[in-house]
Amino acid sequence: MEARPELLSPKHSPAEVLAAVLGDENLSFEFLGYAAQNLVYFSKPEESEVDQLISQPKRYATQLGYWLFNYILMFPGPLLNLRASAAFLNVMPRDADQWKEFTEVLEDARYSGPFSDVEPYYWRTKLVDLADEVGGDIAKHERLQAFQLSRVDPEEHAVQAFICMISGEAITQEQAAPNPDWVPSGASEAKIKEEVLDELGPLAGI
Numbered sequence: 640m641e642a643r644p645e646l647l648s649p650k651h652s653p654a655e656v657l658a659a660v661l662g663d664e665n666l667s668f669e670f671l672g673y674a675a676q677n678l679v680y681f682s683k684p685e686e687s688e689v690d691q692l693i694s695q696p697k698r699y700a701t702q703l704g705y706w707l708f709n710y711i712l713m714f715p716g717p718l719l720n721l722r723a724s725a726a727f728l729n730v731m732p733r734d735a736d737q738w739k740e741f742t743e744v745l746e747d748a749r750y751s752g753p754f755s756d757v758e759p760y761y762w763r764t765k766l767v768d769l770a771d772e773v774g775g776d777i778a779k780h781e782r783l784q785a786f787q788l789s790r791v792d793p794e795e796h797a798v799q800a801f802i803c804m805i806s807g808e809a810i811t812q813e814q815a816a817p818n819p820d821w822v823p824s825g826a827s828e829a830k831i832k833e834e835v836l837d838e839l840g841p842l843a844g845i
Contacts, residue, residue: 640696647696657703657711661752669717672825673710708754714826715802717763718750723828724761726800726809728770728777731789741788744780745769763828801830805839808832 640646646656654674658666715723724745725735735741748765749755773779778788791800792811803810804822816833823829 640700644696647699653703653706656699657707660703666717669825670711672716672827673706673714673823675824704753708757710823711825712754712760714804714823715828716823716826718760719763719766719828721745721759721761722807722809723802724748724766726791726802727763727766727828729790729792729800730777731791732802732809734786734788738783738786738788740782740786744777744782801828803832803835804829805831805835808835 640656640660643659645651646659651659652667652671654667654670655664657670658664712718712720715727719727721735721742722732725732725741730741742759745761745766748761748769750760750762754760769780770777773781777783791809800809800811801815802808803815810830810832814832814834815830816836818826818829818831819836822831
Protein backbone atom coordinates (compact mmCIF):
# COMPACT_ATOMS: atom_id res chain seq x y z
CA MET A 640 0.00 0.00 0.00
CA GLU A 641 2.90 2.35 0.67
CA ALA A 642 4.15 1.56 -2.84
CA ARG A 643 0.77 2.54 -4.31
CA PRO A 644 -0.40 5.65 -2.41
CA GLU A 645 -3.25 6.19 -4.88
CA LEU A 646 -5.03 3.26 -3.20
CA LEU A 647 -5.45 5.41 -0.10
CA SER A 648 -7.70 7.82 -1.96
CA PRO A 649 -11.25 7.89 -0.51
CA LYS A 650 -12.62 7.10 -3.98
CA HIS A 651 -11.38 3.52 -3.55
CA SER A 652 -13.45 1.24 -1.31
CA PRO A 653 -11.71 -1.19 1.05
CA ALA A 654 -12.86 -4.03 -1.24
CA GLU A 655 -11.12 -2.38 -4.19
CA VAL A 656 -7.97 -1.74 -2.19
CA LEU A 657 -7.79 -5.32 -0.93
CA ALA A 658 -8.41 -6.71 -4.41
CA ALA A 659 -5.58 -4.55 -5.77
CA VAL A 660 -3.25 -5.68 -2.98
CA LEU A 661 -4.02 -9.32 -3.79
CA GLY A 662 -3.36 -8.75 -7.48
CA ASP A 663 -6.83 -9.16 -9.01
CA GLU A 664 -9.08 -6.12 -9.14
CA ASN A 665 -12.01 -8.32 -10.24
CA LEU A 666 -12.10 -9.68 -6.68
CA SER A 667 -13.56 -6.45 -5.33
CA PHE A 668 -17.07 -7.58 -6.29
CA GLU A 669 -16.67 -10.81 -4.32
CA PHE A 670 -15.22 -9.02 -1.31
CA LEU A 671 -18.26 -6.74 -1.18
CA GLY A 672 -20.22 -9.81 -0.11
CA TYR A 673 -18.28 -9.71 3.15
CA ALA A 674 -19.14 -6.07 3.83
CA ALA A 675 -22.50 -6.32 5.58
CA GLN A 676 -20.96 -7.62 8.82
CA ASN A 677 -18.20 -5.00 8.59
CA LEU A 678 -19.96 -1.72 7.91
CA VAL A 679 -17.19 0.20 9.66
CA TYR A 680 -14.99 -0.57 6.66
CA PHE A 681 -17.56 0.67 4.18
CA SER A 682 -18.98 3.74 5.86
CA LYS A 683 -17.99 7.05 4.32
CA PRO A 684 -15.09 8.46 6.39
CA GLU A 685 -15.06 11.94 7.78
CA GLU A 686 -12.55 14.35 6.25
CA SER A 687 -10.33 14.08 9.31
CA GLU A 688 -10.38 10.28 9.01
CA VAL A 689 -9.43 10.48 5.32
CA ASP A 690 -6.40 12.55 6.30
CA GLN A 691 -5.48 9.91 8.88
CA LEU A 692 -5.76 7.10 6.35
CA ILE A 693 -3.50 8.94 3.91
CA SER A 694 -0.96 9.79 6.58
CA GLN A 695 -1.14 6.42 8.39
CA PRO A 696 -1.23 3.62 5.76
CA LYS A 697 -0.14 1.09 8.38
CA ARG A 698 -3.33 1.73 10.33
CA TYR A 699 -5.46 1.17 7.22
CA ALA A 700 -3.44 -1.93 6.34
CA THR A 701 -4.11 -3.29 9.82
CA GLN A 702 -7.86 -2.76 9.41
CA LEU A 703 -7.83 -4.55 6.08
CA GLY A 704 -5.70 -7.32 7.57
CA TYR A 705 -8.23 -7.98 10.33
CA TRP A 706 -11.01 -8.03 7.74
CA LEU A 707 -9.12 -10.41 5.45
CA PHE A 708 -8.10 -12.84 8.20
CA ASN A 709 -11.21 -12.85 10.40
CA TYR A 710 -13.85 -12.85 7.68
CA ILE A 711 -12.66 -13.56 4.14
CA LEU A 712 -10.28 -16.36 5.11
CA MET A 713 -12.44 -17.57 7.99
CA PHE A 714 -15.64 -17.97 5.94
CA PRO A 715 -14.88 -19.93 2.73
CA GLY A 716 -15.75 -18.13 -0.48
CA PRO A 717 -13.19 -16.93 -3.02
CA LEU A 718 -10.47 -18.41 -0.77
CA LEU A 719 -10.60 -21.89 0.78
CA ASN A 720 -8.35 -23.73 3.21
CA LEU A 721 -7.21 -27.25 2.32
CA ARG A 722 -10.15 -29.07 3.92
CA ALA A 723 -12.70 -26.77 2.28
CA SER A 724 -10.85 -27.08 -1.03
CA ALA A 725 -11.04 -30.86 -0.87
CA ALA A 726 -14.77 -30.75 -0.12
CA PHE A 727 -15.29 -28.21 -2.91
CA LEU A 728 -13.79 -30.80 -5.26
CA ASN A 729 -15.98 -33.52 -3.67
CA VAL A 730 -13.03 -35.25 -2.01
CA MET A 731 -13.12 -36.23 1.67
CA PRO A 732 -10.78 -33.93 3.61
CA ARG A 733 -9.01 -36.89 5.24
CA ASP A 734 -7.71 -37.85 1.80
CA ALA A 735 -6.36 -34.35 1.31
CA ASP A 736 -4.46 -34.73 4.58
CA GLN A 737 -3.27 -38.25 3.74
CA TRP A 738 -2.01 -37.95 0.17
CA LYS A 739 0.68 -35.39 -0.56
CA GLU A 740 0.00 -36.03 -4.25
CA PHE A 741 -3.38 -34.36 -3.79
CA THR A 742 -1.89 -31.17 -2.38
CA GLU A 743 0.75 -31.19 -5.12
CA VAL A 744 -1.98 -31.26 -7.76
CA LEU A 745 -3.59 -28.23 -6.10
CA GLU A 746 -0.35 -26.27 -5.98
CA ASP A 747 -1.24 -24.18 -9.06
CA ALA A 748 -4.30 -22.89 -7.18
CA ARG A 749 -2.32 -21.97 -4.05
CA TYR A 750 -2.86 -18.54 -2.50
CA SER A 751 0.34 -16.64 -1.70
CA GLY A 752 -0.93 -13.37 -0.23
CA PRO A 753 -1.07 -12.10 3.37
CA PHE A 754 -1.48 -14.86 6.00
CA SER A 755 -0.61 -17.59 3.48
CA ASP A 756 1.95 -18.88 5.98
CA VAL A 757 -0.75 -19.57 8.59
CA GLU A 758 -2.05 -22.57 6.63
CA PRO A 759 -2.52 -23.40 2.93
CA TYR A 760 -5.31 -21.53 1.19
CA TYR A 761 -6.48 -21.92 -2.41
CA TRP A 762 -8.30 -19.76 -4.94
CA ARG A 763 -11.76 -21.16 -5.71
CA THR A 764 -11.64 -20.04 -9.36
CA LYS A 765 -8.31 -21.79 -9.87
CA LEU A 766 -9.65 -24.98 -8.28
CA VAL A 767 -12.45 -24.86 -10.85
CA ASP A 768 -9.86 -24.48 -13.60
CA LEU A 769 -7.91 -27.50 -12.34
CA ALA A 770 -11.07 -29.63 -12.30
CA ASP A 771 -12.16 -28.40 -15.73
CA GLU A 772 -8.81 -29.44 -17.18
CA VAL A 773 -9.62 -33.07 -16.34
CA GLY A 774 -13.26 -33.14 -17.33
CA GLY A 775 -14.72 -31.56 -14.21
CA ASP A 776 -13.57 -34.19 -11.71
CA ILE A 777 -10.21 -33.76 -9.98
CA ALA A 778 -10.09 -37.50 -9.26
CA LYS A 779 -9.50 -38.05 -12.99
CA HIS A 780 -6.18 -36.23 -12.81
CA GLU A 781 -3.41 -38.51 -14.03
CA ARG A 782 -1.49 -38.10 -10.77
CA LEU A 783 -4.49 -39.15 -8.67
CA GLN A 784 -5.90 -42.07 -10.62
CA ALA A 785 -3.83 -44.55 -8.61
CA PHE A 786 -5.61 -43.45 -5.44
CA GLN A 787 -9.17 -44.30 -4.51
CA LEU A 788 -10.27 -40.88 -3.33
CA SER A 789 -13.26 -40.99 -1.02
CA ARG A 790 -16.19 -38.78 -2.00
CA VAL A 791 -18.29 -36.55 0.21
CA ASP A 792 -21.23 -36.98 -2.13
CA PRO A 793 -21.25 -40.44 -3.72
CA GLU A 794 -23.51 -39.35 -6.57
CA GLU A 795 -21.71 -39.99 -9.84
CA HIS A 796 -22.09 -36.47 -11.21
CA ALA A 797 -21.68 -34.61 -7.92
CA VAL A 798 -18.65 -32.33 -8.02
CA GLN A 799 -19.04 -30.09 -4.98
CA ALA A 800 -19.53 -30.41 -1.24
CA PHE A 801 -18.80 -28.29 1.84
CA ILE A 802 -17.27 -28.22 5.31
CA CYS A 803 -19.75 -27.54 8.12
CA MET A 804 -18.63 -24.29 9.74
CA ILE A 805 -19.57 -25.56 13.21
CA SER A 806 -18.81 -29.29 13.30
CA GLY A 807 -15.99 -29.34 10.74
CA GLU A 808 -17.70 -32.29 9.03
CA ALA A 809 -17.76 -32.64 5.24
CA ILE A 810 -21.36 -32.36 4.04
CA THR A 811 -23.31 -32.48 0.80
CA GLN A 812 -25.49 -29.70 -0.59
CA GLU A 813 -28.58 -31.61 0.55
CA GLN A 814 -27.30 -31.68 4.14
CA ALA A 815 -26.64 -27.93 4.27
CA ALA A 816 -29.08 -25.53 5.93
CA PRO A 817 -29.83 -21.99 4.71
CA ASN A 818 -27.14 -19.80 6.21
CA PRO A 819 -27.97 -17.57 9.20
CA ASP A 820 -27.39 -13.83 8.94
CA TRP A 821 -23.99 -13.93 10.61
CA VAL A 822 -22.48 -15.82 7.66
CA PRO A 823 -21.32 -13.26 5.06
CA SER A 824 -23.24 -13.47 1.79
CA GLY A 825 -19.94 -13.56 -0.10
CA ALA A 826 -18.96 -16.78 1.67
CA SER A 827 -20.48 -19.00 -1.00
CA GLU A 828 -18.75 -22.14 0.27
CA ALA A 829 -19.52 -21.59 3.98
CA LYS A 830 -22.32 -23.94 5.01
CA ILE A 831 -23.71 -25.41 8.22
CA LYS A 832 -25.16 -28.91 8.48
CA GLU A 833 -28.90 -28.64 8.94
CA GLU A 834 -28.97 -31.14 11.83
CA VAL A 835 -26.28 -29.17 13.65
CA LEU A 836 -28.05 -25.85 13.13
CA ASP A 837 -31.37 -27.33 14.28
CA GLU A 838 -29.68 -28.54 17.46
CA LEU A 839 -27.75 -25.39 18.28
CA GLY A 840 -30.04 -22.78 16.74
CA PRO A 841 -32.20 -22.22 19.84
CA LEU A 842 -29.07 -21.62 21.92
CA ALA A 843 -27.88 -18.97 19.48
CA GLY A 844 -31.30 -17.35 19.12
CA ILE A 845 -31.62 -18.49 15.52
